[in-house]
Amino acid sequence: KNEVEQSPQNLTAQEGEFITINCSYSVGISALHWLQQHPGGGIVSLFMLSSGKKKHGRLIATINIQEKHSSLHITASHPRDSAVYICAVTHTGNQFYFGTGTSLTVIP
């Protein structure tokens, strides 16, 4: 069983659509990270959060500690948002666990 589960695995959306990616985890965490990986491998950290909600531009990340669940929302999606989105948690024992990623394709 994976410590971090993401859904969906693959997602195709029309430009302008509202997108939600979900992440559930089973371990105690210090923080949860949302990462974005474009073709070619480069990874960018989008959010690090341990409670509540954070917003950056069209991206919103929420976390519910009691339910061990986080969501990443993209409003008004754009083709440049096409990437793999990875949920990662830092375990209270200082280990990092990663989800398998959600591959997002936004069609113009």
Added chain:
Amino acid sequence: KAGVTQTPRYLIKTRGQQVTLSCSPISGHRSVSWYQQTPGQGLQFLFEYFSETQRNKGNFPGRFSGRQFSNSRSEMNVSTLELGDSALYLCASSLSQAVYNEQFFGPGTRLTVL
């Protein structure tokens, strides 16, 4: 401010050889973490170095090792290479310990083991 740099970007080795990868963190960052990414296993945490000391270690065999220098640059070494070690190796730096800080990733080193 320059980002995280990794060298080399691409590497081809044969089974049984050893390899050393290098990572230069963002200036002022004291923590460097290493990750392995494969199509089958996804991203996996290798280890983290902070102030020249290994602080955390993932579940990898002893063939995988690393070190950090006084200028925070880090190297990782893989000895007795196996075909399964073919992967993208990423390093990330952060101001302080990675557990509590945003990480900035390098472009990765793609290692192919033949």
